[in-house]
Amino acid sequence: MSIVRVNVPGGSYPIQIGKNILRQLGTSIPPDASAIVVLSNPTVRALHGDAALNALKVTGKDIYHFDIPDGEQYKNLDTLNSVFTFMLENKLDRKSVWVALGGGVVGDLGGFAAATFMRGIRFIQVPTTLLAQVDSSVGGKTAVNHPLGKNLIGAFYQPIAVDIDIDVLKTLPQREISAGLAEVIKYGLIMDSEFFDWCEEFADELIALEPEAITYAIHRSCELKAQVVEEDEKESNRRMILNFGHTFAHAIENGIGYGEWLHGEAVGCGMVQAAELSALVTQFPKEDVERVRALVEKIGCPTVAPTLGGNDKWFDTMKLDKKATAGKIKFVVLDKIGQAKVQGAPQELVSLVLKNTTSADVETTSTSTASEVPKTVKAAAPEVVESTVVDSAEVAAEMARRAQMARDAGAGTGRTGGIYGVDGKRPDSDD
Numbered sequence: 001m002s003i004v005r006v007n008v009p010g011g012s013y014p015i016q017i018g019k020n021i022l023r024q025l026g027t028s029i030p031p032d033a034s035a036i037v038v039l040s041n042p043t044v045r046a047l048h049g050d051a052a053l054n055a056l057k058v059t060g061k062d063i064y065h066f067d068i069p070d071g072e073q074y075k076n077l078d079t080l081n082s083v084f085t086f087m088l089e090n091k092l093d094r095k096s097v098w099v100a101l102g103g104g105v106v107g108d109l110g111g112f113a114a115a116t117f118m119r120g121i122r123f124i125q126v127p128t129t130l131l132a133q134v135d136s137s138v139g140g141k142t143a144v145n146h147p148l149g150k151n152l153i154g155a156f157y158q159p160i161a162v163d164i165d166i167d168v169l170k171t172l173p174q175r176e177i178s179a180g181l182a183e184v185i186k187y188g189l190i191m192d193s194e195f196f197d198w199c200e201e202f203a204d205e206l207i208a209l210e211p212e213a214i215t216y217a218i219h220r221s222c223e224l225k226a227q228v229v230e231e232d233e234k235e236s237n238r239r240m241i242l243n244f245g246h247t248f249a250h251a252i253e254n255g256i257g258y259g260e261w262l263h264g265e266a267v268g269c270g271m272v273q274a275a276e277l278s279a280l281v282t283q284f285p286k287e288d289v290e291r292v293r294a295l296v297e298k299i300g301c302p303t304v305a306p307t308l309g310g311n312d313k314w315f316d317t318m319k320l321d322k323k324a325t326a327g328k329i330k331f332v333v334l335d336k337i338g339q340a341k342v343q344g345a346p347q348e349l350v351s352l353v354l355k356n357t358t359s360a361d362v363e364t365t366s367t368s369t370a371s372e373v374p375k376t377v378k379a380a381a382p383e384v385v386e387s388t389v390v391d392s393a394e395v396a397a398e399m400a401r402r403a404q405m406a407r408d409a410g411a412g413t414g415r416t417g418g419i420y421g422v423d424g425k426r427p428d429s430d431d
Protein backbone atom coordinates (compact mmCIF):
# COMPACT_ATOMS: atom_id res chain seq x y z
CA MET A 1 0.00 0.00 0.00
CA SER A 2 1.19 3.52 -0.70
CA ILE A 3 -0.10 6.72 0.86
CA VAL A 4 -0.35 10.29 -0.43
CA ARG A 5 -1.39 13.01 2.01
CA VAL A 6 -3.46 16.03 1.07
CA ASN A 7 -3.18 19.09 3.31
CA VAL A 8 -5.51 21.96 2.44
CA PRO A 9 -7.39 24.50 4.57
CA GLY A 10 -10.55 22.48 3.87
CA GLY A 11 -9.06 19.33 5.42
CA SER A 12 -6.06 17.04 5.75
CA TYR A 13 -6.50 13.43 4.70
CA PRO A 14 -4.72 10.32 3.46
CA ILE A 15 -5.15 8.72 0.03
CA GLN A 16 -4.41 5.00 0.43
CA ILE A 17 -3.56 3.14 -2.78
CA GLY A 18 -3.00 -0.57 -3.35
CA LYS A 19 -4.47 -4.05 -3.40
CA ASN A 20 -7.07 -5.20 -0.85
CA ILE A 21 -7.79 -1.65 0.27
CA LEU A 22 -11.52 -2.33 0.03
CA ARG A 23 -11.19 -5.14 2.57
CA GLN A 24 -9.65 -2.70 5.06
CA LEU A 25 -12.32 -0.06 4.62
CA GLY A 26 -13.44 -0.37 8.24
CA THR A 27 -10.15 1.13 9.44
CA SER A 28 -10.99 4.44 7.74
CA ILE A 29 -14.21 4.89 9.74
CA PRO A 30 -13.77 7.31 12.66
CA PRO A 31 -14.51 5.65 16.04
CA ASP A 32 -17.18 8.24 16.90
CA ALA A 33 -19.25 7.62 13.75
CA SER A 34 -22.91 7.06 14.70
CA ALA A 35 -23.66 5.06 11.53
CA ILE A 36 -22.25 4.39 8.06
CA VAL A 37 -24.08 5.00 4.80
CA VAL A 38 -22.68 3.45 1.63
CA LEU A 39 -23.76 5.30 -1.50
CA SER A 40 -23.29 3.39 -4.74
CA ASN A 41 -25.12 2.39 -7.91
CA PRO A 42 -26.50 -1.01 -8.95
CA THR A 43 -23.56 -1.76 -11.29
CA VAL A 44 -20.86 -1.15 -8.72
CA ARG A 45 -22.82 -2.62 -5.84
CA ALA A 46 -23.27 -5.91 -7.76
CA LEU A 47 -19.53 -6.10 -8.39
CA HIS A 48 -17.97 -4.69 -5.23
CA GLY A 49 -20.76 -3.94 -2.75
CA ASP A 50 -20.40 -7.12 -0.70
CA ALA A 51 -16.66 -6.63 -0.25
CA ALA A 52 -17.27 -3.11 1.04
CA LEU A 53 -20.13 -4.08 3.35
CA ASN A 54 -18.22 -7.03 4.81
CA ALA A 55 -15.22 -4.80 5.46
CA LEU A 56 -17.38 -2.27 7.25
CA LYS A 57 -19.03 -4.85 9.52
CA VAL A 58 -15.90 -5.01 11.70
CA THR A 59 -16.73 -1.52 12.95
CA GLY A 60 -19.82 -2.88 14.71
CA LYS A 61 -21.78 0.17 13.54
CA ASP A 62 -25.15 0.34 11.83
CA ILE A 63 -24.60 0.19 8.09
CA TYR A 64 -27.07 1.56 5.55
CA HIS A 65 -26.78 1.43 1.81
CA PHE A 66 -28.44 3.47 -0.86
CA ASP A 67 -28.10 3.16 -4.63
CA ILE A 68 -28.57 5.94 -7.12
CA PRO A 69 -29.30 4.95 -10.73
CA ASP A 70 -26.21 4.44 -12.90
CA GLY A 71 -25.46 7.27 -15.31
CA GLU A 72 -24.42 10.90 -15.66
CA GLN A 73 -28.05 11.86 -16.32
CA TYR A 74 -28.87 10.99 -12.70
CA LYS A 75 -26.24 13.31 -11.24
CA ASN A 76 -28.89 15.90 -10.50
CA LEU A 77 -30.93 17.61 -7.81
CA ASP A 78 -33.75 15.04 -7.95
CA THR A 79 -31.36 12.20 -7.15
CA LEU A 80 -29.73 14.31 -4.45
CA ASN A 81 -33.11 14.90 -2.89
CA SER A 82 -33.83 11.17 -2.86
CA VAL A 83 -30.58 10.71 -0.95
CA PHE A 84 -31.60 13.32 1.64
CA THR A 85 -35.03 11.69 2.00
CA PHE A 86 -33.35 8.35 2.67
CA MET A 87 -31.06 9.92 5.27
CA LEU A 88 -33.91 11.70 7.04
CA GLU A 89 -36.30 8.74 6.97
CA ASN A 90 -33.60 6.61 8.56
CA LYS A 91 -32.93 9.30 11.18
CA LEU A 92 -29.28 9.59 10.26
CA ASP A 93 -27.55 12.36 12.16
CA ARG A 94 -24.55 14.66 11.87
CA LYS A 95 -22.17 12.01 13.17
CA SER A 96 -23.05 9.54 10.45
CA VAL A 97 -20.29 8.89 7.92
CA TRP A 98 -20.84 8.67 4.23
CA VAL A 99 -18.93 6.22 1.96
CA ALA A 100 -19.11 7.01 -1.77
CA LEU A 101 -18.40 3.71 -3.57
CA GLY A 102 -18.32 4.22 -7.35
CA GLY A 103 -17.04 6.33 -10.20
CA GLY A 104 -17.02 10.09 -10.51
CA VAL A 105 -20.81 10.36 -10.64
CA VAL A 106 -21.28 8.64 -7.26
CA GLY A 107 -18.29 10.51 -5.82
CA ASP A 108 -19.38 13.96 -7.00
CA LEU A 109 -23.00 13.53 -5.92
CA GLY A 110 -22.08 11.72 -2.71
CA GLY A 111 -19.58 14.41 -1.83
CA PHE A 112 -22.12 17.16 -2.39
CA ALA A 113 -24.72 15.28 -0.34
CA ALA A 114 -22.17 15.03 2.48
CA ALA A 115 -21.30 18.72 2.13
CA THR A 116 -24.90 19.82 2.51
CA PHE A 117 -26.67 17.24 4.70
CA MET A 118 -27.14 18.93 8.08
CA ARG A 119 -24.54 21.50 6.95
CA GLY A 120 -21.87 18.88 6.41
CA ILE A 121 -21.05 15.34 7.52
CA ARG A 122 -17.82 13.38 7.10
CA PHE A 123 -17.36 11.32 3.97
CA ILE A 124 -14.90 8.85 2.45
CA GLN A 125 -14.25 8.48 -1.25
CA VAL A 126 -13.88 4.91 -2.52
CA PRO A 127 -13.38 5.51 -6.25
CA THR A 128 -13.90 2.52 -8.52
CA THR A 129 -13.08 3.92 -11.98
CA LEU A 130 -9.54 4.86 -12.96
CA LEU A 131 -10.70 8.39 -13.76
CA ALA A 132 -12.20 8.74 -10.29
CA GLN A 133 -9.06 7.27 -8.68
CA VAL A 134 -6.68 9.72 -10.33
CA ASP A 135 -8.88 12.77 -10.54
CA SER A 136 -12.43 13.20 -9.26
CA SER A 137 -11.99 11.65 -5.79
CA VAL A 138 -9.05 13.91 -4.94
CA GLY A 139 -9.26 17.63 -4.27
CA GLY A 140 -12.75 18.16 -2.94
CA LYS A 141 -14.73 19.27 -5.98
CA THR A 142 -18.28 17.99 -5.47
CA ALA A 143 -21.29 18.78 -7.62
CA VAL A 144 -24.48 17.83 -9.38
CA ASN A 145 -25.60 18.91 -12.83
CA HIS A 146 -28.33 21.42 -13.64
CA PRO A 147 -30.49 21.27 -16.79
CA LEU A 148 -28.51 24.30 -17.99
CA GLY A 149 -25.11 22.70 -17.61
CA LYS A 150 -22.76 20.22 -15.95
CA ASN A 151 -21.40 20.56 -12.42
CA LEU A 152 -23.02 23.94 -11.88
CA ILE A 153 -24.37 23.22 -8.39
CA GLY A 154 -21.67 22.15 -5.99
CA ALA A 155 -19.17 22.86 -3.28
CA PHE A 156 -15.50 22.47 -2.47
CA TYR A 157 -15.72 19.88 0.29
CA GLN A 158 -12.85 17.58 1.20
CA PRO A 159 -13.31 13.93 2.18
CA ILE A 160 -11.73 12.55 5.38
CA ALA A 161 -10.04 9.75 3.41
CA VAL A 162 -9.71 8.39 -0.13
CA ASP A 163 -9.38 4.60 -0.33
CA ILE A 164 -8.18 3.36 -3.73
CA ASP A 165 -8.23 -0.37 -4.42
CA ILE A 166 -6.57 -1.26 -7.72
CA ASP A 167 -8.33 -4.64 -7.84
CA VAL A 168 -11.72 -3.02 -8.53
CA LEU A 169 -10.33 -1.86 -11.89
CA LYS A 170 -10.35 -5.47 -13.12
CA THR A 171 -14.11 -5.24 -13.73
CA LEU A 172 -13.88 -1.93 -15.57
CA PRO A 173 -14.48 -1.93 -19.36
CA GLN A 174 -11.31 -1.28 -21.39
CA ARG A 175 -12.72 1.95 -22.75
CA GLU A 176 -13.02 3.34 -19.21
CA ILE A 177 -9.41 2.35 -18.53
CA SER A 178 -8.23 4.24 -21.62
CA ALA A 179 -10.25 7.26 -20.53
CA GLY A 180 -8.65 7.19 -17.07
CA LEU A 181 -5.16 6.80 -18.53
CA ALA A 182 -5.67 10.02 -20.50
CA GLU A 183 -5.91 11.87 -17.18
CA VAL A 184 -2.80 10.05 -15.92
CA ILE A 185 -0.78 11.21 -18.93
CA LYS A 186 -2.11 14.72 -18.37
CA TYR A 187 -0.26 15.01 -15.05
CA GLY A 188 3.04 14.16 -16.74
CA LEU A 189 2.43 16.67 -19.49
CA ILE A 190 1.54 19.56 -17.20
CA MET A 191 3.85 18.92 -14.25
CA ASP A 192 6.37 16.12 -14.52
CA SER A 193 8.30 15.26 -17.68
CA GLU A 194 9.93 12.22 -16.07
CA PHE A 195 6.50 10.84 -15.28
CA PHE A 196 5.48 11.38 -18.90
CA ASP A 197 8.62 9.49 -20.04
CA TRP A 198 7.71 6.72 -17.60
CA CYS A 199 4.13 6.53 -18.98
CA GLU A 200 5.57 6.16 -22.49
CA GLU A 201 7.85 3.37 -21.33
CA PHE A 202 5.19 1.48 -19.39
CA ALA A 203 2.12 2.15 -21.54
CA ASP A 204 1.58 -1.55 -22.25
CA GLU A 205 1.74 -2.40 -18.54
CA LEU A 206 -0.69 0.41 -17.73
CA ILE A 207 -3.22 -0.73 -20.32
CA ALA A 208 -2.93 -4.26 -18.92
CA LEU A 209 -3.37 -2.93 -15.34
CA GLU A 210 -0.10 -4.54 -14.27
CA PRO A 211 -0.34 -4.00 -10.46
CA GLU A 212 3.02 -2.35 -9.83
CA ALA A 213 2.70 -0.02 -12.80
CA ILE A 214 -0.91 1.00 -12.20
CA THR A 215 -0.26 1.55 -8.47
CA TYR A 216 2.65 3.84 -9.25
CA ALA A 217 0.65 5.69 -11.93
CA ILE A 218 -2.24 6.31 -9.52
CA HIS A 219 0.13 7.27 -6.70
CA ARG A 220 2.06 9.78 -8.80
CA SER A 221 -1.15 11.21 -10.32
CA CYS A 222 -2.65 11.74 -6.85
CA GLU A 223 0.61 13.22 -5.58
CA LEU A 224 0.73 15.73 -8.45
CA LYS A 225 -2.94 16.60 -8.12
CA ALA A 226 -2.55 17.04 -4.35
CA GLN A 227 0.36 19.42 -4.99
CA VAL A 228 -1.80 21.64 -7.21
CA VAL A 229 -4.82 21.50 -4.89
CA GLU A 230 -2.61 22.45 -1.95
CA GLU A 231 -1.43 25.51 -3.84
CA ASP A 232 -4.91 26.54 -4.97
CA GLU A 233 -7.75 24.61 -3.32
CA LYS A 234 -10.57 26.76 -4.75
CA GLU A 235 -9.19 27.11 -8.27
CA SER A 236 -8.46 30.79 -8.41
CA ASN A 237 -5.38 30.27 -10.54
CA ARG A 238 -2.88 27.38 -10.53
CA ARG A 239 -5.53 24.62 -10.36
CA MET A 240 -6.64 25.63 -13.86
CA ILE A 241 -3.67 23.75 -15.33
CA LEU A 242 -5.53 20.54 -14.45
CA ASN A 243 -7.81 21.52 -17.30
CA PHE A 244 -5.12 20.82 -19.93
CA GLY A 245 -6.91 19.57 -23.07
CA HIS A 246 -10.31 20.30 -21.54
CA THR A 247 -11.18 23.41 -23.57
CA PHE A 248 -11.13 21.30 -26.73
CA ALA A 249 -12.59 18.28 -24.90
CA HIS A 250 -15.61 20.18 -23.59
CA ALA A 251 -16.30 21.47 -27.11
CA ILE A 252 -16.22 17.88 -28.42
CA GLU A 253 -18.50 16.60 -25.63
CA ASN A 254 -20.91 19.49 -25.99
CA GLY A 255 -20.81 19.41 -29.78
CA ILE A 256 -21.53 15.71 -30.27
CA GLY A 257 -23.70 15.33 -27.16
CA TYR A 258 -22.57 14.25 -23.70
CA GLY A 259 -22.08 10.52 -23.32
CA GLU A 260 -21.11 9.80 -26.93
CA TRP A 261 -17.42 9.89 -26.08
CA LEU A 262 -16.28 9.26 -22.52
CA HIS A 263 -14.94 12.38 -20.87
CA GLY A 264 -11.41 10.96 -20.71
CA GLU A 265 -11.53 10.05 -24.41
CA ALA A 266 -12.39 13.65 -25.24
CA VAL A 267 -9.59 14.81 -22.92
CA GLY A 268 -7.12 12.52 -24.71
CA CYS A 269 -8.03 14.04 -28.07
CA GLY A 270 -8.15 17.54 -26.55
CA MET A 271 -4.60 17.11 -25.22
CA VAL A 272 -3.35 16.36 -28.74
CA GLN A 273 -5.10 19.53 -29.93
CA ALA A 274 -3.72 21.56 -27.02
CA ALA A 275 -0.23 20.24 -27.77
CA GLU A 276 -0.63 21.32 -31.41
CA LEU A 277 -1.69 24.76 -30.21
CA SER A 278 1.25 24.92 -27.82
CA ALA A 279 3.63 24.38 -30.73
CA LEU A 280 2.12 27.48 -32.36
CA VAL A 281 1.98 29.82 -29.38
CA THR A 282 4.97 28.75 -27.26
CA GLN A 283 8.30 27.10 -27.96
CA PHE A 284 6.75 23.64 -27.49
CA PRO A 285 8.70 21.36 -29.85
CA LYS A 286 6.83 19.80 -32.77
CA GLU A 287 8.43 16.43 -32.07
CA ASP A 288 6.87 16.49 -28.59
CA VAL A 289 3.44 17.05 -30.17
CA GLU A 290 4.00 13.75 -31.94
CA ARG A 291 4.97 12.10 -28.64
CA VAL A 292 1.67 13.27 -27.14
CA ARG A 293 -0.28 12.03 -30.17
CA ALA A 294 1.48 8.65 -30.14
CA LEU A 295 0.90 8.04 -26.44
CA VAL A 296 -2.77 9.10 -26.55
CA GLU A 297 -3.26 6.72 -29.46
CA LYS A 298 -1.37 3.94 -27.69
CA ILE A 299 -3.58 4.06 -24.61
CA GLY A 300 -6.62 3.72 -26.86
CA CYS A 301 -8.07 7.22 -26.98
CA PRO A 302 -9.09 9.10 -30.14
CA THR A 303 -6.53 11.55 -31.54
CA VAL A 304 -8.69 13.09 -34.27
CA ALA A 305 -11.71 15.20 -33.34
CA PRO A 306 -15.03 15.57 -35.15
CA THR A 307 -15.48 18.77 -37.16
CA LEU A 308 -18.72 19.60 -35.31
CA GLY A 309 -20.00 21.04 -38.57
CA GLY A 310 -17.55 23.90 -38.62
CA ASN A 311 -15.31 26.16 -36.57
CA ASP A 312 -18.17 28.43 -35.44
CA LYS A 313 -19.53 25.66 -33.27
CA TRP A 314 -16.07 25.06 -31.79
CA PHE A 315 -15.55 28.72 -30.98
CA ASP A 316 -19.08 29.25 -29.63
CA THR A 317 -18.60 26.37 -27.22
CA MET A 318 -15.03 27.19 -26.26
CA LYS A 319 -16.08 30.73 -25.34
CA LEU A 320 -18.27 29.18 -22.63
CA ASP A 321 -15.27 27.52 -21.00
CA LYS A 322 -14.83 28.68 -17.43
CA LYS A 323 -11.33 29.99 -18.19
CA ALA A 324 -12.76 32.40 -20.77
CA THR A 325 -13.18 35.98 -19.64
CA ALA A 326 -15.17 38.61 -21.56
CA GLY A 327 -15.50 36.21 -24.49
CA LYS A 328 -11.75 35.63 -24.78
CA ILE A 329 -10.93 31.94 -24.88
CA LYS A 330 -8.01 30.82 -22.78
CA PHE A 331 -6.15 27.56 -23.10
CA VAL A 332 -3.79 25.56 -20.95
CA VAL A 333 -0.68 25.29 -23.10
CA LEU A 334 2.71 23.69 -22.61
CA ASP A 335 6.05 25.47 -22.73
CA LYS A 336 7.62 22.05 -22.63
CA ILE A 337 6.62 18.63 -21.37
CA GLY A 338 6.12 19.07 -17.63
CA GLN A 339 5.44 22.81 -17.69
CA ALA A 340 2.01 24.32 -18.32
CA LYS A 341 0.47 27.78 -18.26
CA VAL A 342 -2.87 29.42 -19.09
CA GLN A 343 -3.00 31.92 -21.94
CA GLY A 344 -5.08 33.20 -24.84
CA ALA A 345 -4.43 32.30 -28.48
CA PRO A 346 -5.22 34.12 -31.72
CA GLN A 347 -8.34 32.69 -33.35
CA GLU A 348 -6.56 31.99 -36.60
CA LEU A 349 -4.00 29.80 -34.87
CA VAL A 350 -6.77 27.89 -33.12
CA SER A 351 -8.44 27.52 -36.54
CA LEU A 352 -5.21 26.07 -37.88
CA VAL A 353 -5.17 23.55 -35.05
CA LEU A 354 -8.77 22.60 -35.82
CA LYS A 355 -7.91 22.20 -39.49
CA ASN A 356 -5.10 19.81 -38.61
CA THR A 357 -6.83 17.82 -35.88
CA THR A 358 -10.42 17.34 -37.03
CA SER A 359 -12.03 15.19 -39.68
CA ALA A 360 -15.60 14.87 -40.94
CA ASP A 361 -15.04 11.11 -41.00
CA VAL A 362 -14.65 10.78 -37.25
CA GLU A 363 -17.34 8.61 -35.78
CA THR A 364 -19.10 10.58 -33.10
CA THR A 365 -21.66 8.12 -31.84
CA SER A 366 -20.82 5.70 -29.07
CA THR A 367 -20.17 2.12 -30.00
CA SER A 368 -22.60 -0.60 -29.01
CA THR A 369 -20.61 -1.85 -26.05
CA ALA A 370 -18.62 0.20 -23.62
CA SER A 371 -15.65 -2.11 -24.02
CA GLU A 372 -15.00 -1.01 -27.59
CA VAL A 373 -12.95 2.03 -28.33
CA PRO A 374 -14.77 4.43 -30.65
CA LYS A 375 -13.44 4.27 -34.15
CA THR A 376 -11.58 7.27 -35.41
CA VAL A 377 -9.92 7.92 -38.68
CA LYS A 378 -6.48 9.26 -39.09
CA ALA A 379 -6.51 12.85 -40.20
CA ALA A 380 -4.47 13.76 -43.19
CA ALA A 381 -0.87 14.28 -42.16
CA PRO A 382 -0.92 17.42 -40.06
CA GLU A 383 0.15 20.51 -41.89
CA VAL A 384 3.55 21.28 -40.46
CA VAL A 385 3.93 24.84 -39.32
CA GLU A 386 7.64 25.40 -39.46
CA SER A 387 9.17 27.83 -37.04
CA THR A 388 10.92 30.12 -39.41
CA VAL A 389 13.13 33.06 -38.69
CA VAL A 390 11.25 36.24 -39.50
CA ASP A 391 12.48 39.79 -39.53
CA SER A 392 11.54 42.17 -36.75
CA ALA A 393 9.14 44.21 -38.93
CA GLU A 394 7.13 41.06 -39.59
CA VAL A 395 7.14 40.27 -35.88
CA ALA A 396 5.91 43.78 -35.04
CA ALA A 397 3.12 43.54 -37.65
CA GLU A 398 2.10 40.15 -36.31
CA MET A 399 2.03 41.46 -32.73
CA ALA A 400 -0.18 44.38 -33.77
CA ARG A 401 -2.53 42.06 -35.66
CA ARG A 402 -2.83 39.72 -32.68
CA ALA A 403 -3.48 42.62 -30.32
CA GLN A 404 -6.29 43.81 -32.60
CA MET A 405 -7.73 40.29 -32.72
CA ALA A 406 -7.66 40.14 -28.93
CA ARG A 407 -9.47 43.52 -28.73
CA ASP A 408 -12.04 42.29 -31.27
CA ALA A 409 -12.59 39.08 -29.33
CA GLY A 410 -13.20 41.05 -26.15
CA ALA A 411 -15.91 43.14 -27.78
CA GLY A 412 -18.58 40.43 -27.74
CA THR A 413 -20.32 38.77 -24.84
CA GLY A 414 -19.12 35.39 -26.03
CA ARG A 415 -22.55 33.94 -25.39
CA THR A 416 -24.86 32.88 -28.13
CA GLY A 417 -28.06 30.96 -28.44
CA GLY A 418 -29.66 31.66 -25.06
CA ILE A 419 -28.57 32.63 -21.62
CA TYR A 420 -25.97 29.92 -21.40
CA GLY A 421 -24.87 29.67 -24.99
CA VAL A 422 -25.06 27.16 -27.77
CA ASP A 423 -28.22 25.07 -27.62
CA GLY A 424 -29.10 26.89 -24.42
CA LYS A 425 -26.56 24.70 -22.64
CA ARG A 426 -23.38 25.46 -20.88
CA PRO A 427 -20.64 22.82 -21.06
CA ASP A 428 -18.95 21.38 -17.98
CA SER A 429 -18.21 24.24 -15.66
CA ASP A 430 -15.41 22.25 -14.17
CA ASP A 431 -14.22 18.68 -13.90
Ligand code: NAD
Binds near residue numbers: 103106
Ligand atom coordinates in the same frame (compact mmCIF):
# COMPACT_ATOMS: atom_id res chain seq x y z
P1 NAD B 1 -19.07 7.10 -13.90
O1 NAD B 1 -19.11 7.39 -12.48
O2 NAD B 1 -20.32 7.30 -14.67
O3 NAD B 1 -18.56 5.60 -14.11
C1 NAD B 1 -18.48 5.08 -15.41
C2 NAD B 1 -19.20 3.73 -15.52
O4 NAD B 1 -18.41 2.74 -14.90
C3 NAD B 1 -20.54 3.69 -14.80
O5 NAD B 1 -21.46 2.95 -15.56
C4 NAD B 1 -20.22 2.96 -13.51
O6 NAD B 1 -21.33 2.30 -12.95
C5 NAD B 1 -19.18 1.99 -13.98
N1 NAD B 1 -18.24 1.51 -12.97
C6 NAD B 1 -17.70 2.19 -11.96
N2 NAD B 1 -16.78 1.43 -11.34
C7 NAD B 1 -16.76 0.25 -11.97
C8 NAD B 1 -16.01 -0.93 -11.81
N3 NAD B 1 -15.04 -1.04 -10.90
N4 NAD B 1 -16.26 -1.96 -12.64
C9 NAD B 1 -17.20 -1.87 -13.62
N5 NAD B 1 -17.93 -0.76 -13.84
C10 NAD B 1 -17.71 0.29 -13.03
O7 NAD B 1 -17.94 7.95 -14.67
P2 NAD B 1 -16.48 8.43 -14.24
O8 NAD B 1 -15.73 8.52 -15.50
O9 NAD B 1 -15.93 7.64 -13.13
O10 NAD B 1 -16.74 9.90 -13.69
C11 NAD B 1 -17.30 10.90 -14.50
C12 NAD B 1 -17.86 11.97 -13.60
O11 NAD B 1 -16.82 12.51 -12.82
C13 NAD B 1 -18.50 13.13 -14.33
O12 NAD B 1 -19.73 13.45 -13.71
C14 NAD B 1 -17.51 14.28 -14.15
O13 NAD B 1 -18.14 15.54 -14.13
C15 NAD B 1 -16.92 13.93 -12.82
N6 NAD B 1 -15.56 14.46 -12.59
C16 NAD B 1 -15.36 15.15 -11.44
C17 NAD B 1 -14.11 15.62 -11.14
C18 NAD B 1 -13.86 16.32 -9.84
O14 NAD B 1 -12.79 16.90 -9.66
N7 NAD B 1 -14.80 16.26 -8.92
C19 NAD B 1 -13.04 15.40 -12.02
C20 NAD B 1 -13.28 14.67 -13.20
C21 NAD B 1 -14.56 14.20 -13.48
Ligand code: GLY
Binds near residue numbers: 135136138242243
Ligand atom coordinates in the same frame (compact mmCIF):
# COMPACT_ATOMS: atom_id res chain seq x y z
N1 GLY C 1 -10.50 17.83 -12.27
C1 GLY C 1 -9.90 19.10 -12.14
C2 GLY C 1 -9.86 19.59 -10.76
O1 GLY C 1 -10.10 18.86 -9.82
O2 GLY C 1 -9.61 20.73 -10.57
